[in-house]
Amino acid sequence: MKKRELKRIFAKFLVVGASATLLTACNSGGDTKEPTETTEETAATEEAADDAEKEEVNYAQVFEEAKTELDKAKEGKEVDFDKVTDLYTNNLQSLVQERDAELESKHDEQITAALQAGKDGSMDKVVVKQIFDKLMQKVFYTTMKQEFKEVEENWKDKEAVKAEVEEAKEFYAILKSTVEKRDAANGTTMVDVIAGGFDEIDKAVEADDLLAFQLGKQVVDKTFMKTFYLATGAIPNGYATKVAEEAKKDEQLAKVEQAEGWAFYQSLSKYLTNHAPEDAAFIEKQFDLQTDVKTLDAAQVNKAFVRGFAQTAIDEYTESLELWGEDKSVITALEGALFIDVIGQDIKTSLGEEAYTKLTEKAQQYLEAAKAKDKAAGEPILKEMEATLQTVIEKAK
Numbered sequence: 001m002k003k004r005e006l007k008r009i010f011a012k013f014l015v016v017g018a019s020a021t022l023l024t025a026c027n028s029g030g031d032t033k034e035p036t037e038t039t040e041e042t043a044a045t046e047e048a049a050d051d052a053e054k055e056e057v058n059y060a061q062v063f064e065e066a067k068t069e070l071d072k073a074k075e076g077k078e079v080d081f082d083k084v085t086d087l088y089t090n091n092l093q094s095l096v097q098e099r100d101a102e103l104e105s106k107h108d109e110q111i112t113a114a115l116q117a118g119k120d121g122s123m124d125k126v127v128v129k130q131i132f133d134k135l136m137q138k139v140f141y142t143t144m145k146q147e148f149k150e151v152e153e154n155w156k157d158k159e160a161v162k163a164e165v166e167e168a169k170e171f172y173a174i175l176k177s178t179v180e181k182r183d184a185a186n187g188t189t190m191v192d193v194i195a196g197g198f199d200e201i202d203k204a205v206e207a208d209d210l211l212a213f214q215l216g217k218q219v220v221d222k223t224f225m226k227t228f229y230l231a232t233g234a235i236p237n238g239y240a241t242k243v244a245e246e247a248k249k250d251e252q253l254a255k256v257e258q259a260e261g262w263a264f265y266q267s268l269s270k271y272l273t274n275h276a277p278e279d280a281a282f283i284e285k286q287f288d289l290q291t292d293v294k295t296l297d298a299a300q301v302n303k304a305f306v307r308g309f310a311q312t313a314i315d316e317y318t319e320s321l322e323l324w325g326e327d328k329s330v331i332t333a334l335e336g337a338l339f340i341d342v343i344g345q346d347i348k349t350s351l352g353e354e355a356y357t358k359l360t361e362k363a364q365q366y367l368e369a370a371k372a373k374d375k376a377a378g379e380p381i382l383k384e385m386e387a388t389l390q391t392v393i394e395k396a397k
Contacts, residue, residue: 060174060217062091067133073118073125081119084132086114088200092136099142103270107135124252127259127289134263137175141224141267142375144171148217161205169198175224182230184347185237193223211327215334220383221340228242231260233283233305239264240286240301247293254293262287275315276308283308306396310389313339317366317382325373333370337363340389350395351388359388 066087072079086109096108114131117123147168154160172194179190200216203209232238239261246254265287272280282304286296316336321331339349340363348356362385369378 001066005299057091062087063136063174070129070132072127079118079125081115084113095143096139099139103142107139111135124256126256130256130259131263134260135266139268140171141197144168145221147171147334151213155210165201165205179227182227186230190223190227191261194220197223212328214331218331218334218338220228222342223333225268225313226342227263229305231264233301235298235302240296243293243296244298248298255289258287259289259295262289272308275312279308303396306343307393309339309343311394315388318388320370321382324375326388330370333367337367347392350392359385
């Protein structure tokens with residue numbers, strides 16, 4: 001595994017309780033360091049040990065046990081933070097550290113600091129629970145994505161591929177209740193969409209069709225991104241709206257919801273930063289626990305998300321055209337369509353049902369043109385879609 005040279009950028013969590021204090025945790029950024037030299041035998045031994053450790057840990061069981069203990073805070077009961085910390089350090093920490101190293105995040109430090117702050121009383125215990133819960137969900141989500149990456153790397157080894165897909169499904173099982181909750185709140189059918197994505201993945205493995213696998217993977221991944229968006233910035237059921245409304249009545253509860261929004265947003269922040277850095281930074285600041293909950297503007301958070309995802313769709317389509325004729329062109333064409341779906345309800349509200357339907361039809365036509373490598377058909381469709389998405393961005397300013 002590559003070791004990374006990490007620069008530290010300090011971000012503070014504002015704590016609401018009997019006495020407000022600051023918990024400092026680290027984010028990271030930096031350059032990748034070259035792998036340290038090791039023998040093949042040592043590397044193989046380490047990899048085998050890592051795999052054995054993964055197999056021994058029942059992540060779902062440990063996660064639920066830790067959450068059950070932390071949930072006592074909601075009932076005003078004492079939380080055994082030593083127990084939660086032991087569960088974390090003995091079973092979950094190494095997984096979090098793996099994702100931190102790959103993604104240049106600092107969730108291990110954030111979770112560890114939050115648990116310590118809950119124990120010493122410097123952070124609201126319910127806030128601690130939300131930080132632990134939602135950051136671990138991000139870790140499980142990104143681990144599922146890592147399993148998909150390993151499927152592609154080991155594509156020629158069918159048994160290894162099947163094992164990796166099953167592991168991805170196991171991590172999804174931990175997260176499924178979050179998807180179900182957003183479906184119930186928003187009238188969406190994301191659980192069915194993800195199930196369909198996994199079905200396509202299974203068929204692709206059996207048919208030895210790598211492109212079909214990559215398309216199925218995108219359906220699963222981007223539907224998760226839609227889940228996290230609906231949980232954070234969508235109107236009326238995202239945490240931005242909840243925080244703004246609750247801040248008028250109970251600032252402490254609003255702070256808990258702000259923490260939930262911040263932690264859920266971490267699953268989206270890096271992606272949005274790559275495509276719409278200003279919008280991503282605005283959303284991050286609004287959910288930052290240093291920000292006064294009374295100043296959080298849910299409408300502006302929503303607009304920043306809409307602009308960010310619309311720009312992301314445009315960027316995916318631009319890449320698709322640049323890579324025309326390659327498999328990646330088809331994949332990015334599908335990604336563009338999926339990002340349109342992420343903000344589908346917002347586009348309907350902005351442009352109307354008819355315009356949204358037309359946009360999705362054009363997205364399907366462009367995807368078919370990319371599959372057929374018919375550039376003459378694809379280019380005019382793309383220009384029309386990009387113009388519509390630019391209108392979406394302008395209307396969200």
